[in-house]
Amino acid sequence: MSILRRVTRASLAALTLPAALLALWWILTADSESYYLPPLSDILAAVDDVWLRSGRLSADVLPSLLRLLGGFLLAVALGVTLGIAIGSSRRLRAFCEPVLEFLRAIPPPVLVPVLMLFAGIGDTMKVLVIVSGCVWPILLNTVEGVRAVDEVLVETARCYGLRGPSRLWHLVVRSASPQIVTGLRQGLSIGIILMVISEMFAASNGLGFSIIQFQRTFAVTEMWTGILLLGLLGFLLAMLMRLFERRALNWYFGLRQAQRGGSR
């Protein structure tokens, strides 16, 4: 009984405000004459036409997602590898730190025009832009994580003769994984921004390209559907990331809970 009530309360808490906001949006715009703010009912009705039936889902959304995936995975490979190398050596870290501080401080979107010089406006440019933005949070968080590996664990691993790849995997990567995952989460949200910007700046297809095209042709209702789709995409990717985090760091959350000794 009390479980049922708790579940009801939780779902009530989760759904009330979103429902109220949507209802408010629906009612306030119901007979809106404003050019910029078409009725929500019109926007939702247009989704089917604009994205599903026209084939835009496979022609624009899919390429965008593939570029994001490619860029993100490359950034992960690069960031984690370099991060482990830099984090493991005090000298290398001191050597690289000022340069990394500077490179990371460059706002990634300004690299769009720079990379356009090298790679034109094709897929390569967009993937490179995404890599060049995602890699910094991943790299720097990995460095921090590797640096903070527990001394006792390091000594223990040495005593047990753990070395080479298995030391790297079971000791270094494992210890640094909470920070690495934080880096992945930050990198992903920058990646989405860069995916959209690179397409808005110069492209012939993609989600960002479609949205800016609707805006330029003053197709405001279609533009709104694009904005909603992009928002939904951002939310879904963040959910996926959290799911991954739960799975990958299950041991860590358990450990932390145990250390707190049931104080929570």
Next chain:
Amino acid sequence: MTSPSTLAAPTRRSRAGRLAGGNALLGVLGFATFLALLEAVPRAGLVSPDYLPPLSRVGGALADLAGEAAFWTALGDTVRGWFLGLAIAVALGVTVGFVIGTVPVLREFTASTIEFLRPIPSVALIPLAVLVFGTELRSVLLLVVYASFWQVLVQVLYGVRDVDPVASETARTFGLSRWARVRHVTWPTALPYVLTGVRLAAAVALILAITAELVIGAPGLGNEIGIAQSGGAVARMYALVVVTGLLGVAVNVLARRLERWLLSWHPSLRREVVS
């Protein structure tokens, strides 16, 4: 008798000092290597100098920029958009965060909405900003405020939740009013989190300010980069990119300074100074 600790302390400190000195030297060496590579790689023809001009030419363009009034105006526009947006976002984030954070019912009923709105990429708002505000400052502000608001809000919510229940109960027992409890118990607990939020938001705000200028064409450094790129002024474009990088470093340093200054009383910083 001289205790061993007083003897050991100076040696340890000098060793730490030597380490720090060595690190700084390595850092300078690293940066010099980086600069030398930027000069040598295009000169050796590994990358076409049309795409990556040697450092000396970028330096020349940088010197040219410094003599232009238009450049300083653009820099001023960018800094203004960044600062105003950040200030609005921090004020909103802290206010909303404290209100939601201190009222459990509000926190419970807004959690799902915050979780949904936060990951929405602010660049999704670009077309809307263009249609409604054009290339004005308000376009830039819309993007900057939306992106940085969530950074601050989420940190404030963490901070308010972190309040020690014993301290809170004690304050209540001593008859502190609701306002006084917020001022003397919640605020000092949340301040480190607020400042972390401000630091994160400051970096995000700069990214979004320059993005808005680049994509929308609002006046500022981003717009100048776009103009230089389409005009084929490659060295000038790199010089502007370097300026945005320096601006980014300045923002990070400033945010960390602010944190140190406002949190000088906080145990985490005092421990750092002592050891």
